[in-house]
Amino acid sequence: MPESQSKQTRRTLLRGATLALAGGLAGCTSIMDSDGSSPKSNQTSSPSGTTSTGTSMPGTATEAPSDGPEGSFPFMHSATGTTKFDVKLDQSPVMGSNDAPVDLYYWSDYLCPFCQTFAMKIHPQIAKSAIADGTLRVVFLQLPNIGENSFPAALMAKCVWRQVADDDPDLFWKWHHAVFEQQGEEGSGWADIKNLYKITEDVGIDTDAITTCIENRQDKIRKDIKAEVTVADRENIKGTPAFIFYNRKxxxxxxxxxxxxxxxxKQAIQTVKNG
Structure with missing residues (x-):
């Protein structure tokens, strides 16, 4: 067995063992290279997930402050700078006021059924409460870790955001939800590139512009996604959906x-806000 393959196999086994010891995780886990290589995936569910608390301030913040968004749900907008978790705001969709005391870094995979549960049932409640009242700012991050279509979906998400960020950022929320609404069974092909384009077109996004983005900016976006995966790895994030709440003060x-x-x-947001 080649050394690189052997290392990946060991990492997969170790990660699976860690999850077993953690007592169950209502999420999707696997090892997948951030360039879209096919993974060995696993989905584990239980009534409870895993949480950890503490103080963590890696990196150096270079975030440029600006006024928070005005208007109504879903409060999407672009932002600039880099947070103390090395999350680059100018590469990702942002939801909520830039003056919010708590950040939420949110990793997901469009093929993960637990990500669908969060996106469709939980995130809207958070948006209409802690985001709407100015407590929370959410940064959407990619962690493609399920199957061969995970990375193309992550790549398209980045291109969709580039297309809508300046003129109609709320369209990203509509696209994000539309993809999860269309999520099908594993192996059904629901997330192949043709279907993703159909979803994108139905939402009202210029698919020609998305094609241009994918063709011309794919290498740069791959690096951006890899950077988000690297942050997740560094923070011992083992699957999707995954979250870090951070009190910026x-x-x-x-x-x-x-x-x-x-x-x-709700409890996690309040704990970090008061921390």
Whole structure:
């Protein structure tokens, strides 16, 4: 067995063992290279997920402050700078006020059914409460980790955001939800590139512009996604959906894994806000 393949196999086994010891995770886990290589995937569910708390302030913030968004749900907008978790805001969709005291870094995979649960049932409740009242700012990040269509979906998400960020950022939320609404069974091909283009067109996004983005900016976007995967790896994030709550003033942070009940997210937001 080649050395690189052997290392990946060991990492897969170790990660699976860690999840077993953690006592179950309502999320999707696997090892997948951030360039879109096919993974060995696993989906684990239980009534509870795993959380951890602490203070973490890696990196150096270079975030440029600006006024928070005005208007109505879903409060999408672009932002600039880099957070203390090395999350680059100018590469990702942002939801909520830039003046919010708590950040939520949110990793997902469009093929993960637990990500669908969060996106369709839990995130809207968070958006209409902690985001709407100015407490929380959410940054959408990619962690393609399920199957061969995970990376193309992540790539398209980045191109969709580039297309809509300046003129109609709320369209990203509509696209994000539309993809999860269309999520099908594993191996059904629902997320192949043809279907993703159909979803994108139905939402009202210029698919020619998306094609141009994919053709001309694919290498750069691959690096951006790889950087988001690297942050997840560094923070010991093992699957999707995954979250880090971060108090931008005090440095208090809390990690949450899986599609937990809304009450769990509400409590985590309050804990970090008060931390």
């Amino acid at each position: 005090t440095g208090t942070s809390k990690k949450l894994a899986g599609a937990q009940p809304y009450a769990t997210f």
